[in-house]
Amino acid sequence: MNHATIPAAPRSAVGRCGQRFARQRLALAAAAVLALLLLLALFAPWVAPYDPMSQNLRNILQGPSMAHWLGTDELGRDTLSRIIYAARISLQAAFFATGLAALLGIPLGLLAGYYRGIVDRMAMVVVDMLITLPPLILAFAILALLGPGMSNVILAIGLLLSANYLRLTRGLVLVERERLYVASAKVGGIAAPAILLRHILPNIAPPLIVQSAQFCAVVMLIEASLSFLGLGATANDPSWGSMLAAAQSFLMRQPFLPFPPGLALTITVLAFNLLGDGLRDALDVTAQGNKGAQKKALSSPLSHNVGEGAGGEGHPSQSKRLSATSEANVLSAPERNAGGFVGEGHHAPSLPTTPNLLPPTTELLAVRGLAVEFPSPQGQTLTILHDVSFNLAPGETLGIVGESGSGKSMTALALLGLIPPPGRISAGAIWLSGRNLVGxxxxxxxxxxxxxIAMVSQEPMAALDPLQSVGQQLIAPLRRHHGLGRHQAREHAIELLALVRVPNPRQRIDDYPHQLSGGLAQRVTLARALACNQRLLVADEPTTALDVTVQGQILNMLTDIQRQLGMALIVITHDLAVIAEVCDHVLVMYAGEVVEQAPTQELFQMPRHPYSAALLSALAQHERPGMRLPVLPGMVPSANQWPTGCRFHPRCSYATEACRQYAPVLQPLNEGQASRCMRLHEIECMVLR
Structure with a gap:
């Protein structure tokens, strides 16, 4: 028997960044210059050849010599010693002002970008006011109130640059808060402060670090300008700006005098900018670095032969679960919305829904008349979901299928209470174990x-925080919800990885997402979803990003774990083959509505809505040589373009004038089936086979 060897783990994120930085010669040279300058500033009393304040009126305005390498100033003070001591002033101003700006701007930017609302609006008003004015003018105004001096200069510059930090941080958070790994953390019950500090802040740190290096250069220029004007360093504190101001008065007598402080300032500012450019390239983890590491993971024996093979070869495929089930999944007539279908041959516009909001008695999950709305830019309200109702019992699997834009994922987000603002649940109830989650x-x-409730997303790599190891992302919810110690939580996390068939879980727990293949990443997200023994798992396109072989393994694993734990499962997918493989019941959604609801076997054998029949006709296995594959013309309209009457009528070959005028409701049928079709009792939906 051949055993796959475990490849050496790739370098850590710090190691990879260090290697990328080491390949940039200009950045390395800049770092060396700044390191040398910092050492000179720290050890100035031992390095400087003279006291920077020691005067010798006999040696004023001398040029470079063996005694004074950079000459002397108008009071006979050694220029080299003053340059070294002045580095202290400039570096202190750069570090303290930049640190103060970051300390003020980054937390406010995190709050404004994550929570939005009035905090965001007020913060951006202040930022716009500060950024529109020249920084030196604002610095003059602040120093006019506080008075001159280095402490006030640092305070003024820090306040000014904090607006830039706030704006940059806010913009980064606005993008990052929409990432799947943030949504996964929310699904795991992680509180907002922990999400900001543990997930979002580390991932937006690279641009902030680069900005800090560049701001140090800006601070040094502003400090030198203010000291040049006499508003910064005092006469007793040597500063490159004040040295340039003094040299201006003696240019005719000693032209060399402004060169040392000018070159020191220029070289230092240039070094900070080059360092910022180098850090930007070294910390760029969006493209080639991760792709190369992921290719290594995908090509390694562990990823292919072991990681994806667990539960693969030799593991029998799950048989199709197409047996008919009870009618509990279709609402009874008293629970239906009033209006719509009045009687055979009689139609009326559908009335406002009045769903039964009483708690169910047996179902684990019962959704009643769920509606979700968003405000439009024109000031109107767009209803994204309308009258979504279904039941789900413990141990059952419900499939939700439909084209993109049908409302499948929005239904899942509504169940989890994660509808993105400014959207909201405008009607209906979501009963989970007898408790209404709405409100x-x-x-x-x-x-x-x-x-x-737990959720598995369709993009496993995006659902994992790239800067946290597998263990960190599994241990956090265990410690939060179970109160386990670090060692206990780690052991439990290893057990979860073994449950989802991750090979060598004790080694893989310390891996980072870039070291995992797509199949292993999906197993890790499933392990995290199962961390707290949830009773309901929502799998949103769990196999979309995986190849066909791995798809089968993930589906087998889902059904095995479901039977083992007795949990209910909701599978959201475009793939009817997945529905046939694992689901007991099916919801077919179109344009924000449930158009058909049925046991899986009944749907495949006799669909009762034209849209369901069209989806089944388009299955690839129905293709015949020489026959053109059936295609459903058109596409799902956006919410602001939904037609009146039946929303499917523009694409329906059975549509009549009544379908264009009246909105149908979901009508219950025999054997647990329901359909939202005006002509339900007049037509027979044919599936092309």
């Missing part, structure tokens, strides 16, 4: 998401 405070929803 619960955020703290309560976090506990529900962490302990009772």
């Amino acid at each position: 619960l405070p955020e703290a309560e929803l976090r506990r529900v998401r962490g302990r009772e």
